[in-house]
Amino acid sequence: MKQPVRVAVTGAAGQIGYALLFRIASGAMLGDDQPVILQLLDITPALDALQGVKMELDDCAFPLLADVICSDDPNVAFKDADYALLVGARPRGPGMERKDLLEANAAIFSVQGKAIDQNASKNIKVLVVGNPANTNALITQRNAPSISPRNFTAMTRLDHNRAMTQIAQKTGKTVNDVTNMTIWGNHSATQYPDLFNAKVSGEAASDLVDQDWLENEFIPVVQQRGAAIIKARGASSAASAANAAIDHMRSWALGTDGDNWVSMGVYSDGSYDIPEGLIYSFPCRCKDGEWEIVQGVSVSDFSRGKMDATAAELSEERDGVKHLLP
Ligand code: NAX
DSSP, X not given: OOOOEEEEEESTTSHHHHHHHHXXXXXXXXXXXXXXXXXXXXXXXXXXXXXXXXXXHHHHTOTTEEEEEEESOXXXXXXXXXXXXXXXXXXXXXXXXXXXXXXXXXXXXXXXXXXXXXXXXXXXXXXXXXXXXXXXXHHHHHTOTTSOGGGEEEOOHHHHHHHHHHHHHHTTOOGGGEEOOEEEBOSSTTOEEEOSSOEETTEEGGGXXXXXXXXXXXXXXXXXXXXXXXXXXXXXXXXXXXXXXXXXXXXXXXXXXXXXXXXXXXXXXXXXGOOTTOEEEEEEEEETTEEEEOOOOOOOHHHHHHHHHHHHHHHHHHHHTGGXXX
């Protein structure tokens, strides 16, 4: 049996946490031969609820679950962590402006970035789920200067999975037939789900649908899916978000298949003329625990406009918290 790895999860007492922890502990994220130690962080008022989650984890008797540590101290939760899933974030409260939301989260993620810098493994792989995920990932990364910026990522895999299902259903196929989907940019309503490079059973997805559906159905449905779930369920996506977090980490740790790729919010190196240093969602392939941005993906004028618009939003978000960045 391999040595256990340490997986920190923040916001662990929340609804995504409840859908996520049991799957990590069962081996769905890192493989069924990889034991894990869960290091769970939440705020002090949520510690009783977190203890209840730990009791349920204990009661599952997962063979791969070596230990569960619960804390309200980021220095404890990130101690020697090999992986971190940053799920906990400040939701938008009544009367809160977008700027206030960015600032409240900047405070949380700068504390967590510093705690990761001081306590975690230097090879830690960090996924930020809590919104605004890309900018929270940027803040975390900037507060952890001793760790490579490549180790901080943001989640757009839920958008990616949503887009795969939309095109599969439209073309009467299954998600197994859909490859090379890309979400470009921010995990927000400006994200650009790209059908021009996606394939369905090897054929260009954009050839199988008309431009009207692509522009006026597919893109807005994917962009607005989170709001549609809230309207239908009375609560935001939780199981599908947890599933996407598992998919993201699994792809990163264990690799992607062949020529296929996945969407990950990663540190921009200037590829596709996206400003360097933004955490922007690109098509990525993963191997041996490393991601790379897929190069040479075709970009039409239509795509370019949408990729630039979502980059502009990310630059604005970054400028909004500039005074808080080290
Ligand atoms: P919940 O409100 O159910 O849970 C959040 C948990 O985080 C709570 O237990 C809270 O006490 C905790 N928390 C708050 N501040 C904390 C801090 N400083 N340190 C540690 N824990 C803290 O929200 P949930 O539905 O689980 O969603 C969590 C986050 O995921 C939200 O920001 C949400 O917007 C975001 N999402 C991101 C998605 C993505 O695709 N990137 C999709 C789903 C989801 O909307």
